[in-house]
Amino acid sequence: MKKKATLKEIANELGVSISTVSKALKGSTEISEETTEKITAFAKLLHYRPNNIALSLKNRRTKTIGVIIPEIVHHFFSEVIQGIETFANEKGYNVLIALSNESFDKEVFNIDTLASGSIDGFILSVSKGTLKNQDFHHLYETINQGMPIVLFDRQIPEISCDKVIVDDFQGSRRAVEALIGAGCKHIALITTEDYVDVGFKRTQGYLDAHTRQGIAQNPDLILRVNDQFFSEDALVPLQSRIKEMFLLHPEIDGIFGVNEVYALSGMKVAQRMGYKIPDDLQVVGFTDGVLSKHAYPSLTSVKQHGQNIGREAVQMLIRRLESESDGPFETKVLQTELVQRESTRFEN
């Protein structure tokens, strides 16, 4: 590995001072045209590139935003990142992404590394590990250390910082009400354990829809899955539990899944058992991603507008970064949208 050219080298080779080189390279009028040209040419020859690290040290800011997400293979997170990237770039910020893989330790590690100099602030969605441990010391520390954090998606009420969340409750309430409106009387819910905040809220929305519409809700129609069955092998137990529920409850005429995979698995199992979608059974999922679009029939789902989430988060972060005053923390709640596709018979 060759080493990189520095101002010093250029200066020495050319017999001028470092600051002359520095000024020339940024086109300062202070330096004569002749010198500037000579220096520029030589710098090009050496493939000179200014060292951002040194700049950050000097400026005490990096103009980059750190993003930490639990998983990258989830379409939702990819969308948020797209939003973050696009908007941050517009504002002259760079974006660095790191993954926690749903692990508490890795989240801590990544925060520590990034927090110490590489970035000006964080946008992050906490890992399941962190949620389970209920250990947030790394977040407190980061905030205390003076580095702003914007939390998105999964929430932690204890932590005071800016947040952007999706209205999971309303989103799922409306989805379930739509199912009821389309004639469903026995809607099954496939959800997560309650410690996953969004799973909990979506479940609440499902229940509330029943109450509001004056429809009886049968607790046996709620299937609580103890983790996200996203690996291919793990799909099998999920499907057999769903099948079991269908066998026990042939009256089921609607499914609401708190994520794409759950909704889709429900639909698949039903199809295998001979149900016609949407005639015998209507299905709605939460999170509108590739799976919903490409399913057959395509899946009606609650769209979260991941790009907007990213956008909002960046906005909040930059505002805090660029203003000296620490105003009160905000929580931005974004509404969802029900995207109607082939798996339901909604009116409008």
Place this chain on the structure above:
Amino acid sequence: MKKKATLKEIANELGVSISTVSKALKGSTEISEETTEKITAFAKLLHYRPNNIALSLKNRRTKTIGVIIPEIVHHFFSEVIQGIETFANEKGYNVLIALSNESFDKEVFNIDTLASGSIDGFILSVSKGTLKNQDFHHLYETINQGMPIVLFDRQIPEISCDKVIVDDFQGSRRAVEALIGAGCKHIALITTEDYVDVGFKRTQGYLDAHTRQGIAQNPDLILRVNDQFFSEDALVPLQSRIKEMFLLHPEIDGIFGVNEVYALSGMKVAQRMGYKIPDDLQVVGFTDGVLSKHAYPSLTSVKQHGQNIGREAVQMLIRRLESESDGPFETKVLQTELVQRESTRFEN
């Protein structure tokens, strides 16, 4: 925003020297236990965190790897990143990810920013924009500047550096041969324009399979799509072109799609037209992602082992980073695997 604590501050407050603080904080035996304790306690109080930026400046290496990918919403890239992350962390390296969004300009921008101090080397898959422009100056410059690059997936023969690629040709040849072996006589191909290297190679594999098996290949059964129809709106024209092909060629009894979306779209259109899968029509896709697993029926596909690609790339990069000698560049070719699911009737 509060500002961060530094060694200097701690030193001043405690009336000791900066170097004493530095040593104490890293548990040097040089410093008395008493002083060490006092300093550690105070540092904790101030939420002190060493500034990595300063460290990098000093060490002239960052122990982090930069990854630039064209898109994050593609499952394949997410998998590669998983592989990179996992293996890099094992080796004590951190990973930073940036996106080019398939744009030449953004690729250049990201490389420039990261290359100047934030990372020790790159793992990257070039954007379509770059491929179209055939402008690789930014890559040359980076390499000349002494920063190693490992290219993966999309290839650029002109550039000499380490590479890890998937054997697209063999992969698709074997997939198509399997279709032929399962009785298909008229296999349609849904592919990209030729400037996308992998699309080209997969097409070659498809053709070669026909030659080797002594089966006539009808050029009309090749559908060349001029871009990746990944937005939902763009799905419609894709599907209507596919439908057209089916109407014109009712003899089609197999489909090979050079990516998941193409294969899936082919299958969906066929299903709508009343084809039974896999009885009337067998379908295979390239790239084994979520869509294939969750499709109904699930899709047989050529698996690329994205994680391994990431792993190999990291290995090559670290080897180069940690050895002084610049050995000859290598190209690692990884084999694919045909994952059989419900959309085909392979013997196996």
Place this chain on the structure above:
DNA sequence: CTGAAAGCGCTAACAA
């Protein structure tokens, strides 16, 4: 056991 000083690459105020 503790501290002073140099230096990593760069910028900017100030001098010449």
Place this chain on the structure above:
DNA sequence: TTGTTAGCGCTTTCAG
């Protein structure tokens, strides 16, 4: 028009 100097936060040698 060019150069000197100090300093960003940290480590490390060398003195004290």
